[in-house]
Amino acid sequence: MKIGVTTWFRDMNYGTILQALALQTYLKKLGHEPSLINYLPPRNFPKDKRRTFMQKVQNKLDFICTNKYKSEHSDIFDKKRQSFFETIDSLCDVTAPVINDADFAEIGGSFDAFICGSDQIWNPNWMDKHFFLDYIDGSQKRKISYAPSIGLGRLPEQKIKDYADLLKDFTAVSLREEDAVHQLSTALNKPVKNVCDPVFLLNKTEWLALSGNKRKINEPYLFYYFLTYNTRHWLAVKKFAEKHNLKIVGLPVVGREFYVFNTNEYINSAPLDFINYIHNAEYVVTDSFHATSFSILLETQFFVFEQFSDKSYLNTNSRIVNILNKFAVSDRLIKHNSTAIPELDDINFVSARKNAEKFINASKAYLSDSLK
DSSP, X not given: OEEEEEOOOSSSOHHHHHHHHHHHHHHHHTTOEEEEOOOOOOOOOOOOTTOOHHHHHHHHHHHHHHHHHHHHTHHHHHHHHHHHHHHHHHHSOBOSOOOSHHHHHHHHTTOSEEEEOSSSTTOGGGOOGGGGTTTSOTTTSEEEEOSOOOSSSSOOGGGHHHHXXXXXXXXXXXXXXXXXXXXXXXXXXXXXXXXXXXXXXXOHHHHHHHHOOOOSOOSOEEEEEOSSOOHHHHHHHHHHHHHTTOEEEEOOOSTTHHHHTOOGGGTTOOHHHXXXXXXXXXXXXXXXXXHHHHHHHTTOOEEEEOSSOTTOTTOOHHHHHHXXXXXXXXXXXXXXXXXXXXXXXXXXXXXXXXXXXXHHHHXXXXXXXXXX
16 A cells, blocks of 8 residues: 655654654555655744743753854764755655645645654644645545654643544544543544554664664763753763763753763764664663653663653653553653652563553554554
């Protein structure tokens, strides 16, 4: 079956690239012919009036630091951008660019079925109807969602009707966030499944076959990957690494990280290098959903900080809480703003896999059944 997949895949974000690669690889494994729909949305995120004065100041500071560092090291970021594009273009099938209504109409006739893929393509803070396949008639073509993320724990009440209208002609609907499943199912008056992120559709052996298993760093190291800047979390990393006599290796992402963390030699790492760094680390410390997911998949000891405080309107902690619960490793979660990493017994990954086996198998069954 020829399948058009709509998701984010051109961002310089490791999780974004790898989830797109995972879903396409798995669909090919099932015998289908998937292609990523080459639509690049406008990404001008709305300014939220709920930000405090200090949040505005910190956001502005990170914006200035990010742009300053990128201008000072444009060659590094050009190399990184090129490696991201090459990963997708060499390992995935991608359609011609989709820009206007005529392009969308042509895409509509090019595939037998359509899938809304993962990542935060359904986050209500930047809704784009094209990521709900609004240009496809669900009575004529099969429309499926596989693990799109709303980012939040629950949908805002004022957005529920919009989602219900956009999803009413879908053949099958699933979400990554467990907490929002019942909420959306009630609004649609039909089942909504909670399924795993696409990266879990491939196993450890398959990921290592893609990324290569040769160590890039020969000495023992701790790998960090933070999507937000938090001095307390960084101090916890330093103390833990010193205690365990580990080199600190990391991938700065935004703002003050570039100037404070001082591990900039790895900035231009390609998406598959990300997997290699996680697999060969002694420990991973992160606040990222996908770094957490790959730590579990690759059986690397890890800790994950809450990215946001419980009261933050930006709070997306539920995604990480859900996946930790599925694998019964919730003790790896560290409260936001903590300054220490606890000393815990190593994770038993055989037991962790067993806890989540039913969930992953049910997710695969949902995808296969929806395409029959």
